[in-house]
Each structure stands twice: as C-alpha cells, then as structure tokens.
Amino acid sequence: MGRIKGAGFVYLKPGTTAWYWRVQVGGKRIARKLNAKNKDEAEKEAQKLAHIASVKSEEEVAVFAARSRKVIKDAEPGIELDKALKLFEKSPKRREAGKQRKAQYQSIYTYLTAFLAVSCPAISTLNEVTQGIVEEFAVKLKKEKGARSYNVYIGSLKTIFTTLLPDDKNPFDNIKKQAENPISSNDMTTEQINAVFAAADGEMALSLMHRPEMAVLFRLGAYTGLRLEDCCILKWTAVNLSQKIITWVPSKTKNSSGKPVHIPIHPALEKQLKTATAWKDESGYILPGVAERYSRNPSGIRQDAQKVIHWSLWKDKKEGIYPPKPDGKYGFHSFRHSFVSRCANAGVPMPVVQAIVGHSSSLVTRIYTHLADSTVRQIINALS
Structure with a gap:
C-alpha cells in the first residue's frame, strides 16, 4: 500500500493484478481502478488524479462515485x-x-x-x-x-x-427560461432624443466604451428604426451615401423571409455616417468597436445604451451624483417606437413605414391603429 501525500493511497487488490486508488472526497470514500502494472505506475497515475481530493461540491462527489460504480461507462467516450x-x-x-x-x-x-x-x-x-x-x-x-x-x-x-451529446444526456433540458420584461413601448419626444444624443456626445460624465461609435449608434436607432442588433452590426456595404439610402436584411427575419428593408438616410444621420468613415477598417462594420463587443457581450452594449438613455432623461442631474437604477421605462427599442410614431404623425402612409421597418412588425399596425382611433375620437368629439 502506497500513500499519496494529501491525496489518498494506492493498493493492490488482493488476489488480482489490479491496482486501485482510494481517496476521501467530500466525506465519501471513493476507489478507482488505475491503468497500472506495478506500484510505481499506480502512484504516477494517482498523482494525476490528486486534484480530486480537493473536491467539495456534492455534484462532483456524485460524478466520481458514479465513475467508480461504472455508472459513467468507460465505453462511452467523454468529450473534452x-x-x-x-x-x-x-x-x-x-x-x-x-x-x-x-x-x-x-x-x-x-x-x-x-x-x-x-x-x-x-x-x-x-x-x-x-x-x-x-x-x-x-x-x-x-x-x-x-x-x-x-x-x-x-x-x-x-x-x-x-x-x-446523446438525446437523453442534455443537463440543460430541464432549465427553464426566465420571463422577460416586455420591451419598452414608450416613445421618446424629440427633446428627449436630443438629450440622449447630447449625453452620448460627451455631456454625460459616466464612462462609456467606444463613445464616438456609441454616439453614432444612437443616431442609427433614431433615424432608421432598426433594432439594436442591426444597428450594431450594420455594414458599409448596406449604405449608399450617394443615393442616400440604407438597404439591409434585419437579423430577426434573415432566416425567414430574408427580405431587405430600404431606409432613406436622414440628413442628420448622413453627417454622422461621414464622421464614422474616420474609423472605417477591413471588418466592414460601420461601428467596428461596437460590433466586436456586441459579438462577445451583447448585454454590455444594451446596458450601456440603457445607462446613457436613463442618465439623459434624469431630471435631477447634479455633478457627482448619479441617477438610480434604470426603471426600464425607456430603452434603445424606444427609438424604434419613436421612429414609427414620428412617421405616423408626419402623415407617412402605413405601407411605406412597413416597408422601412419590416412588414411583419406588429408595432406599425399597433401605432397606426392607435393614431386612427385618436383621429376618429377627435372627429366624434367635434360633432355638434
């Protein structure tokens, strides 16, 4: 019998040529057969498994206990x-x-x-x-x-x-999804949108990664009605500055209808896009830093956008004092709502707006229906 310092011991099973390693793990004694022909080989093999002695999780104990009982079969190759x-x-x-x-x-x-x-x-x-x-x-x-x-x-x-893994081996099968808070349906006024722009441009004292690109990101959201993901990964190949139009297949419908949307470029957005050419690189993204970060950490971009919006709309701004946690009333998606609402209020026909933000969007129908209801109510109220 040979003891492994701090990690159990090896022994030859009586009446056999099989060497085993025994260790106390999480209060349970576990024995495991080693691929060894003699004591020296057994001790070397046991040293490779010494880290198991430090296991504290009940789940890990169960795994090694299962191995020793051959519940996890040697014939079933593990995927490293x-x-x-x-x-x-x-x-x-x-x-x-x-x-x-x-x-x-x-x-x-x-x-x-x-x-x-x-x-x-x-x-x-x-x-x-x-x-x-x-x-x-x-x-x-x-x-x-x-x-x-x-x-x-x-x-x-x-x-x-x-x-x-085999069909019956997925440990994530019984993990339920969380209920998501519905996306904010609150429109922002022109004044509020301009306040967001000002905050992103530098008025906001809080730190912000890729600030110049984020400033353009907010303009893309406000003047195109595109969702956050599409604004983050928009490419120069989608932009025709000479004809002042953006042609893009939204990520949400890329694998279904695959239909592109055609969005006229607003003069204010055109100015921002020309500014963005300064950091144009081989990636082809309009916002290369934002696109790269979004690919790794989309929630980070979303949270930063929320931070800017919340700060810009906070009424009690004071130097050195930061606003409380965002309440979710407004978010980047509010730009999309505001875009549709402003188009509706400007008299842009619903089919035209549908062509811009996507025909499958229920948002357009909802806003235009609400607008129609308001118009009818005004007419009825005006009757003598």
Whole structure:
C-alpha cells in the first residue's frame, strides 16, 4: 500500500493484478481502478488524479462515485471541455450560424467553462456536467445577467449540448427560461432624443466604451428604426451615401423571409455616417468597436445604451451624483417606437413605414391603429 501525500493511497487488490486508488472526497470514500502494472505506475497515475481530493461540491462527489460504480461507462467516450466547441462548430447536426452567432457561442461557452474551472475543477469532459451542476450555474447566471441575456445563454448552451451529446444526456433540458420584461413601448419626444444624443456626445460624465461609435449608434436607432442588433452590426456595404439610402436584411427575419428593408438616410444621420468613415477598417462594420463587443457581450452594449438613455432623461442631474437604477421605462427599442410614431404623425402612409421597418412588425399596425382611433375620437368629439 502506497500513500499519496494529501491525496489518498494506492493498493493492490488482493488476489488480482489490479491496482486501485482510494481517496476521501467530500466525506465519501471513493476507489478507482488505475491503468497500472506495478506500484510505481499506480502512484504516477494517482498523482494525476490528486486534484480530486480537493473536491467539495456534492455534484462532483456524485460524478466520481458514479465513475467508480461504472455508472459513467468507460465505453462511452467523454468529450473534452477544451475540444467541445470546435467539435460543435464542425458538427453536421449544427444549424448554420453567421460570424456574430459563432462569436456569441464562443463567449457563452467560455463563460460556462470558467464557471466549471472554479466550481468543479475536477471535471474535464462535457459528459460529466450533470443537471445539478447546471442548476448551480443557472443560479449564478441569474445573479449576473438580465432575463434576456440569461435566456440567450441557456438556449445557446442547450444547443451545444444537444448537438454533441446523446438525446437523453442534455443537463440543460430541464432549465427553464426566465420571463422577460416586455420591451419598452414608450416613445421618446424629440427633446428627449436630443438629450440622449447630447449625453452620448460627451455631456454625460459616466464612462462609456467606444463613445464616438456609441454616439453614432444612437443616431442609427433614431433615424432608421432598426433594432439594436442591426444597428450594431450594420455594414458599409448596406449604405449608399450617394443615393442616400440604407438597404439591409434585419437579423430577426434573415432566416425567414430574408427580405431587405430600404431606409432613406436622414440628413442628420448622413453627417454622422461621414464622421464614422474616420474609423472605417477591413471588418466592414460601420461601428467596428461596437460590433466586436456586441459579438462577445451583447448585454454590455444594451446596458450601456440603457445607462446613457436613463442618465439623459434624469431630471435631477447634479455633478457627482448619479441617477438610480434604470426603471426600464425607456430603452434603445424606444427609438424604434419613436421612429414609427414620428412617421405616423408626419402623415407617412402605413405601407411605406412597413416597408422601412419590416412588414411583419406588429408595432406599425399597433401605432397606426392607435393614431386612427385618436383621429376618429377627435372627429366624434367635434360633432355638434
């Protein structure tokens, strides 16, 4: 019998040639057969497993106990954590994804492996990630991410595990999505929109990554009605400054109708786009810094946009005093609502606005119906 310093001991099972390693893990005694022919080889193999002795998580204890009982079969090859993402990207079972989505998978999977490295350091394969571990991960995720980001993370990881593991092995299957707060339907007035522009341009004292690009981002939202994602990843190939028009297939309908929208370029936006040519690079993005960050951390862009909007609309601005946490009344999506409302109030026909923001958008119908109801009410009230 040979003792491994701080990590159990190795022994030869009586009446056999099999060497085993025994260790106390989380209050439970676990024995594991080693691939060794003699004591020296057994001790070397045991040293490789010494980190298991530091395991404290009940879930990890369960994993190693299961291994020792052959519940996790040796015949079932494990997918190493550091190789899983590459296997996922090459899998024919995976749905085709664009560059932005691939980067998002990378960022989300890295977030998971970072969690595993701290919480479950003994785990080395995807197959060892149990539902209990995933539940602990989900608790941490809820604390650090909003409902929308939480759902994206869980959905993406579920896709990765479903693609790589057998149908009955996905630990994310029973993790429920969170209820998302409905997107703000509050329009912003022209004065409020201008206040947001001023804050992004430098009036706001709070720090802001890629501030010059973010200033253009807000103009794109206000003058095109595009969603945040599309504004972040818009490319120069979509912009025709000579004809003053933007032609773009929105991300939301890219895999369904695939129809492009054609948006006239407002003079104020044209000025901002000309400013943006100063940082034009080989990526082709109008906002290269914002696009790169959005691919890794979309919630970071969304939160910064929310921060600027909330600060600009805060009525009690005082130097050195920051506003309370945003209440969600206004957000980047408010630009889209305001765009449609301003078009409606200016008398732009509904089919024209639908062609700009997308025919499938229920937002246009809702706003125009509300406008029509108001008009009818005014007429009725005017009757003598």
